[in-house]
Amino acid sequence: MRSEHDHEARRRDVLVTIIRQYIANGQPVGSKAVTPEVSETLSPATIRNVMAELEAEGFLAQPHTSAGRVPTEKAYRFYVDRIVLTDRLPLGMETYIDKHLPMEGAPPEEMMASASHILAKASNGIGLALGPAVDEKLFEHVKFVKLSDNRALVVIVSKPELIESRIIRMSLEVSQEELDRAANHLNAKFRGWSLRALRLEILRRAEDSRAFADALLDSITELLKEGAFGDSQPGALFVEGTARILNQLEFGDVHRIRSLLAALEEKARLTEILSSCLACSDVGVQVLIGRENPAREMQSCALVVAPLQYRMRTVGALAVVGPTRMEYGRAVPAVGYVAHRCSQVLSCN
Secondary structure, X not given: OHHHHHHHHHHXXXXXXXXXXXXXXXOOEOHHHHHHHHOOXXXXXXXXXXXXXXXXXXXXXXXXXXXXXXXXXXXXXXXXXXXXXXXXXXXXXXXXXXXHOOOOOOOHHHHHHHHHHHHHHHXXXXXXXXXXXXXXXXEEEEEEEEOOOOEEEEEEEEEOOEXXXXXXEOOOOOOHHHHHHHHHHHHHHOOOOEHHHHHHHHHHHHHHOOOOOOHXXXXXXXXXXXXXXXXXXXXXXXXXXXXXXXXXXXXXXXHHHHHHHHHHHOHHHHHHHHHHHXXXXXXXXXXXXXXXXXXHHHOOEEEEEEEEEEOOEEEEEEEEEEEOOOOHHHHHHHHHHHHHHHHHHHHOO
């Protein structure tokens, strides 16, 4: 039993050494490079045997016959699950993040822009920050003001930190008294609801009461249909550090990452990719490596993503994109810590 445990420890030490060396310099790692790191416990012959085992089991690959070995996606998955997810962010990086993230009361857009910049710098990759979608903001208060020509001014206060005004044109004549009744009803009954849920509930009630005369519900439904509460819009997306990724060895061939670059340019697609990741799990940091990414554009990359939360409710995402040879030991704890701090700041608004 002891011998088996020792053998697994040797395999782990050799594999982790190869992964860290390859992450550091991007060159295939030979047994001679591994030996100085583990020579106190392993002989050169043992190291070569262990590397052969790891290659046979799919943890290592040999790009050329005379070259050393490189980690596979399976190796990176082992490294992330067994080593990196227990790592803490260095104290110096925590201090840097705390210093450069906006304080409580800052506009969410300012905080998200800072977060994407910090993540790009911390990971040497691309930092992404997806802010709260309009639909997911929580309704606080609304005010309607009648204007001329069947128009109305709508002022909505929602959380986190949004005051929005718009002018809508109604197909029906609605008095200021009716507008006030509609606002008072919404403010009393729907405070704390997401704007999406509020819209759906009003439309459901209108459908259920079609056979009955309800002037208040008619007024609210009319306001809703004319866009008083806006439409479904994704949150603001901030992308920082795209130029950095082109300096990575893996991405020297631009043709190889053309689809990734296109996705980074097309913010709607990037928003969709991040949202689909959060749909799988909205708790903690996720790391998707290579072909684990459901989005084809991301399958030459690693994606580290964590939910942005407002009072325990997921409203956005923070992420880092880089090569599979990513500095996971920096990127994973950085994404987790920045997401935690941003969620704290957001929830105080």
